[in-house]
Amino acid sequence: MSTPRQASIVGAGLAGALLAILLARRGWEVDVYERRGDPRLHGYAGGRSINLALAERGLHALRQAEADRPVLERAVMMRGRMVHPLGGTPQLQRYGRDDSEVIWSVSRGELNISLIECAEAAGARLHFDHGLVSVDFERKRATYRGDGQVHERPFACLLGCDGAGSTLRAQMAKWVDLGERTEWLGHGYKELEIPPARDGGFRIEPNALHIWPRGRYMCIALPNDERNFTVTLFMALHDEGHGDPNFDAVDSAADAIALFERDFPDALPLIPELARLYETNPVGSLGTLYLDRWHLGGDAVLLGDAAHAMVPFHGQGMNCAFEDCVALAGHMDAAPDLATAFAAFERERMPDALAIQRMALDNYIEMRDLVDDPDFLLQRELELALQQRHPTRFVPHYSMVTFMRIPYSLALERSEVQRGILVEATRGLDSLDGVDWAAADAMVEARLPPIAAVAAPT
Ligand code: FAD
Ligand code: 8RB
Numbered sequence: 001m002s003t004p005r006q007a008s009i010v011g012a013g014l015a016g017a018l019l020a021i022l023l024a025r026r027g028w029e030v031d032v033y034e035r036r037g038d039p040r041l042h043g044y045a046g047g048r049s050i051n052l053a054l055a056e057r058g059l060h061a062l063r064q065a066e067a068d069r070p071v072l073e074r075a076v077m078m079r080g081r082m083v084h085p086l087g088g089t090p091q092l093q094r095y096g097r098d099d100s101e102v103i104w105s106v107s108r109g110e111l112n113i114s115l116i117e118c119a120e121a122a123g124a125r126l127h128f129d130h131g132l133v134s135v136d137f138e139r140k141r142a143t144y145r146g147d148g149q150v151h152e153r154p155f156a157c158l159l160g161c162d163g164a165g166s167t168l169r170a171q172m173a174k175w176v177d178l179g180e181r182t183e184w185l186g187h188g189y190k191e192l193e194i195p196p197a198r199d200g201g202f203r204i205e206p207n208a209l210h211i212w213p214r215g216r217y218m219c220i221a222l223p224n225d226e227r228n229f230t231v232t233l234f235m236a237l238h239d240e241g242h243g244d245p246n247f248d249a250v251d252s253a254a255d256a257i258a259l260f261e262r263d264f265p266d267a268l269p270l271i272p273e274l275a276r277l278y279e280t281n282p283v284g285s286l287g288t289l290y291l292d293r294w295h296l297g298g299d300a301v302l303l304g305d306a307a308h309a310m311v312p313f314h315g316q317g318m319n320c321a322f323e324d325c326v327a328l329a330g331h332m333d334a335a336p337d338l339a340t341a342f343a344a345f346e347r348e349r350m351p352d353a354l355a356i357q358r359m360a361l362d363n364y365i366e367m368r369d370l371v372d373d374p375d376f377l378l379q380r381e382l383e384l385a386l387q388q389r390h391p392t393r394f395v396p397h398y399s400m401v402t403f404m405r406i407p408y409s410l411a412l413e414r415s416e417v418q419r420g421i422l423v424e425a426t427r428g429l430d431s432l433d434g435v436d437w438a439a440a441d442a443m444v445e446a447r448l449p450p451i452a453a454v455a456a457p458t
Helices: 014-025 056-064 068-073 108-121 167-173 253-263 274-280 317-334 338-368 374-389 397-402 408-426 437-447
Strands: 006-010 029-033 051-054 076-078 080-083 091-094 103-107 125-127 131-136 141-146 149-154 158-160 181-194 209-213 218-223 229-236 284-290 300-302
Touching (some): 006 014, 014 029, 014 056, 014 108, 014 317, 051 056, 051 108, 051 218, 051 317, 056 068, 056 317, 068 108, 103 108, 108 125, 167 300, 181 274, 209 338, 253 274, 284 338, 300 338, 317 338, 338 397, 338 408, 374 437, 397 408, 408 437
Parallel strands (some): 006 029, 006 158, 029 125, 158 300
Antiparallel strands (some): 051 103, 076 103, 141 149, 181 229, 181 284, 209 218, 218 229
C-alpha cells in the first residue's frame, strides 16, 4: 500500500484490541483510543463477572494473533446445552460429535486484558481515558476527552471498534446517511449469579451451557473458572398479552422470588442472592443494528458491534467481531488504498453480518421453546444421522455456525435447505424408525453440494 500504514483504532474492547495486534504485527503504526481507564490498573470496568462463549471463529482469529493460549488456559469447556425442563431431570444435548467440537466460556475482563497486553507487546500505542467525542473529517483530526482533559489528534484513518453505542458512527452519520436502524426485540435481560458451593466447587455441571426453557422466556447459565456461574434471565420487557411474566410485572425482589418458585424451582436454591441481585442489576435491552454502509471513503470504517450489533442468542457477537478484524486487516494489507480496502471489507462481511443477525434471532426461539419439543428433538436426531451418512454434505446448523468457518451467509443458506429436508423426512413420524432413508439420501445429494466444493479453504 502506498499511503502511510497508520491507523487509529477507536475502542480497546474485544475487537479494538485484537485488531491492534493484527495490524501492529503487520508493521502498521497503531494508536488505540479507549474511553475507559486501563483495566490492568483499575480492574475491569463494570465489576460484575461476565463470561462469553468463545467458538471456532473467534478462537481461530485469536490463533492468527497468537493470543489463544493465555485465553484457553482459563476457559471452561462447554460440551453441550444442559436443558432443565420444568419438573423434569436435566438432560445434556451435545453440541458436536466429541470433545473436539465444544465451546469455551471465558471471562470478558480476562480476555480483554490478555488482548490489551498482546497489543502493547506487538507495538500498538494504547491511550486510555481517551473517549472519542468528535471528528473533523475535513481536517482529519479527532477530539478525545477523559480525565478532565481534551486531546486533538490527527489521523490517517479511524477504525471504529467502539461498540453498539459507537460515537464514531454518530460522527460519520453527520457526513453521510449510513441508513442506520435498530430493531428492538422487546425482550430484555437481567444478570444473576450462582456462587460456588460451600466446599468451593461448582454447584451444577460445569462443562455445559445451562438452559431453563420456558416457552417465551428462559434462563441460561455459563460457568466461570472461579467456579461460579453467570445466570441471565431473558424475558419480555412489557405485557405481550400472553399472560407471560415480563420485566414490568416482575418488578420487585418478591416478584422475582415468586417467579423463580413457580418457573425455575430447581434454580432458586442455587441463587442465594436472587433478591439483592434482581433489585440492583439493571434490565438490559436487546436489539439488532442494521447499517447500509460501514465506511466513509478511506477515512473511517466500522466493525464489530459498532457496525452490526445483534441479539445474543447464538453467542456469536464477539466471534463475528473477531472474524471482522481478521478480514479487515487482510484487506488493509492487500488493497492499493484504504478506500478500496474498506469497500472490499464491507462487500465481503455485510452479507455475513446480516446472516448471523438473522440466525441469532432464530436461535432465541430454539433455545427458549424448541429444545424440549419432541418434533425438534427428532429432527435433531435425524440431523446427526444424516451427518454420519453424508459428512461432507450435511453438517448440522449449529455446527456450521459454531465449529466451522464457512461464511455465515453460506451457513444460513444451507441450513434453510437442511431444515426443509428434516421436516419432509420426519413428517408424521415420532421416531427415526419410519424414515425413508433412500428418499432422505436422495434429497441430500440433490440439494446439498459437498461443503469443500463450495467453501474455499482459508
Ligand atoms: P465492545 O467489546 O463493546 O468494545 C467497545 C469498546 O469501545 C469498549 O471498550 C468501550 O469502552 C469503548 N468505547 C465506547 N465508546 C467509546 C468512545 N467514544 N471512544 C473510545 N472508546 C469507546 N458474544 C459472543 O460471541 N459470545 C457470548 O457468549 C457473548 N456473551 C455476551 C454477554 C454479554 C453480557 C454481552 C453484553 C455481550 C455478549 N456477547 C457475546 C457480545 C460481545 O460482547 C460483543 O459482540 C463484542 O464485545 C463486540 O466487540 P466490540 O469490540 O465491537 O465492542
Ligand atoms: N449477551 C451463548 C449460545 C447458544 C446456545 C445454544 C446463547 C448474555 C447478553 Cl443467550 C446465549 C448462547 O444454542 O445452546 N452460545 O453462547 C451465549 C448467550 O448469551 C450470552 C452469555 C449473553 N450475551 C446481553 C447476555
